[in-house]
Amino acid sequence: MSALDDNAKEIAEDAGGEEIATSSREINTKEQDNGAGGPIILFFIIGLFASLILGWVIFPKLLYSKKKQPIDFNHVLHVAEVEDGCESCHFFREDGTYSGVPKLEQCIDCHDEIQGISHDEIKFVEKYVSKGREVPWLIYSRQPDCVFFSHAAHVKAAKIDCVTCHGHIGESENLKIYEESRITGYSRDIWGKSIGGFKKNTWDRMKMDDCAECHRKNTANISRTGVKTPTNRLIGHIIDLVSPGTSVSNKGGSVQTERDACFVCHK
């Protein structure tokens, strides 16, 4: 008996042992099933969405600081008062250079005394005109210093109107908030309002690709002004740099700077 018992016990133990082993295998299998599905995908999705939100929503908020212009300005009001439209204040100097944002000198004819009662007008005259201080306007379209851009070539020669690049700012009644990249110090309007760089209108962005886009479209058959993007025709650039004027694509380069390749538009 004892042998039997022992045997039975052994069997029972074996069986029991097996039972335990079986059940524990079951548990393992269950756990494995859970891991392959739920949490891992969930975490992937959490990561994905978090970073998408960070990149598309939070990042632009962190990147740009919002600044108010020193005083407000009503373009509509002024355009109605002046004779030459935009050119009355944003004019070409005698030597062909472009005046850009007006200086006090242009304002002073009318504003040597306070016109009307608006708060900004009073501030303008008292803080700037009477003290002879220039208004430190924040310029939405200011390009990095390495960019050489000639208004004369575009406005006078190519007859492009202001709106094409600057949009309908001439029809605005207020100056919008100036958003400045904390990294570069340039306006958000250069990269474009859309952080993804999407554009609907020609004036939505002012990056080099936007110059290139227009140049490719409108000056495709005029090789002198063919603007290239950095990635394409790199070889062409190198040839131009090594022996200026020899590449067919870019004879002569810039009319104004008499430079070739990158130096047509870059200092």
Next chain:
Amino acid sequence: MKIDRRSFLSFLIGGGAGTALSPLPWKLMDDSSIWTQMWPWTPVPEDGEASYVNSACTLCPGGCGITVRKIDDRAVKIEGMKGHPVNNGGLCILGLSGLQLLYGPTRVKTPLKRVGKRGQGSWEKISWKDAISEVAKILSDLRSTGQSHTVGCISDSDRGTVPRLFERFLTVYGSPNLMRTSSIIDSYELTLHLMQGVQASPGFDFENADFILSFGSGIIDGWGSPVRMFRANSAWRNTGGKIIQIEPRLSNTAAKSDKWIPANPGTEAALALGIAHVIIKESLYDAEFVDNYSAGFEDWKRFVLDKYGPDSVATITGIDNTTIIALARSFARASKPLAICGRGQGTTPGSLDECTTVHALNALVGNINKQGGIFAVAEPDYINWPEVEMDATAAIGMQKDRLDGAGSKKYPFSRYLLNRLPQAINSGEKYPLKALFVGDANPLYTMSDSKAVKKAFDKVPFVVSFSSYMNETAQNADLILPNHAYLERYEDIPTPPGMPKPVISLTRPVVEPQLNTKHTGDIIILLAKAMGGNIADAFAWNSYDACLKETLGNKWQVMIKKGFWSYPDFFVQTHEESFDTISGKFEFVSKETGSLKQFKPVNIEGDKTNYPLLLMPYDSIRLANGVIGNPPFVMKSVDDTVLKGNNVFIEINPKTAGEQGLREGQLAMLSTPVGKAKVKVHLFDGIMPGLVALPRGLGHTAFDDYLAGKGINFNELIGPVEDPVSGLDTAWGIRVKLAKV
């Protein structure tokens, strides 16, 4: 749910994918590339309206016309003025860097009064009113005690309205002690006075000359009016003009010349006499000129033929006699030969014998008053102010001997002997100097034997500097009354040295005065008014600008428009009219001095046993050594075989270096009878054995960090040696010894 490593990785992968799908990395990349262009030290040009103002550069005596480009109210670039008779569009590196002086940190920002010890650098701001009344009080006290003659003034020039206002002030105040910084022009003026009887500056018609015999003059190292010389040098390249450079060291000029003849240092005059010997002996001279328009030729001829045959000159100069003969022949046979002297930039006057001998060479070949030759250019007489009315005090003061001994019995022909001033003050033999005005000059840096100069300055109880910049002299003054910088003021710049035609350029304000400065001319006028009486009467103008405008009269409008005034027909000078000597002719041997007959070589300081080698300075266009020190841009251009860190290099022939046991780059102690300095060794095959050369223009203690404390001021190592006839400084070098350290 358990969060483990896998979930975390999965989160990261999700995050990575999301980030890649968001604009963040691309936008950051773009912005950071733009950010790299925005570093604060990246120069960004101003944006605004461009305009140009014509003016004149005053950073050296060169007198170049400049056109300054402005963007709105800021000057951004200095260019050479096209069509200007001196530089016609050209500009030197110092002139180009002028904006760093205008906007740089070396400007004196407001009138300053010393509070600590002299030279300690403690100042207190003082108002213009207080400053001027303080000077007026000291001057009045001196005058009322009969010491008006103890007031002196040092200026870089004696021409133009500002130096003339100083002169006028001293005259009516009662002091004869106006002194001008000396240069080769002093020797030339004296030469013209003794040989031609005129009071004039030399004018060289380089543009039309075709054979330049230069006795060490740094034609492209800053001699004369530097930019004009560059242009002339380039023109000779095209027209086939030749330059023969005689100099013991291969300077830039020598390197670019057609022939470099290294003569033993200090023997240039002997070489000139040797050349004259050959020309006379072979009858190659211009007999027409010599027979009709010269006097004393026979005497001089005898002297030259007796003593300066090619063989003896070969011994003196170390040049072989065939070279001397060939040189003499080609000089005499050239169609428009011209001999010039003044070592390096001509900052030291040199020996009068040397200058007269070189001038005699020009006379021999008949190129006086001739195209391609040399002219006596009188100062344009546009300054015609009413005579001053001197009171008794002024008359007595003006009668006193000058402290520097110019015009004395010993040196009757010289007008200014600034080099003798330190000794006169230090010895106290005549009378003390009680007050000193330093106009546009920096004597504490530019005068030789710095220690003696400093000692003399220390003995003057009241020193006033008018400098726009904190230079060495301003640092050691009691009061600084800063002038506007040259781009902020009006001033007339009369004919620069060496111009054959008189020209007056107009320095004009390019920008508004940036600091609390005042025009020196205005200070003199205000001071005169504060003194009252005759002195005030002599300065009836309301301001300096009014004075200048009135002085220039109808020229003013033209100068405002063109930037300069030139006298077109000045070339017409006939031999009959141009010599005002006792004989009425060109005098080879001056009847007044007879000096040429006693030709003696210059004895430089130091004995051969203790000081076996010779030390000479050299000049470079990249090292300003006058009133202005190198601005940072120019400093950047200095080679590192000239200056490395704070160490200056001496140039020495490898053979001599070997004898002294010195290697390239090694430190050595250089000592002369006057001073000592630690230097580095640069081996240079282009320098004669036995010689050591050190650049001028370094070793400033003033100006900015880019200049101060770098290298050695050559003037600390050399003292003046008086010329027996002129009293001017003739030292071309000094004996020296070198020791390893």
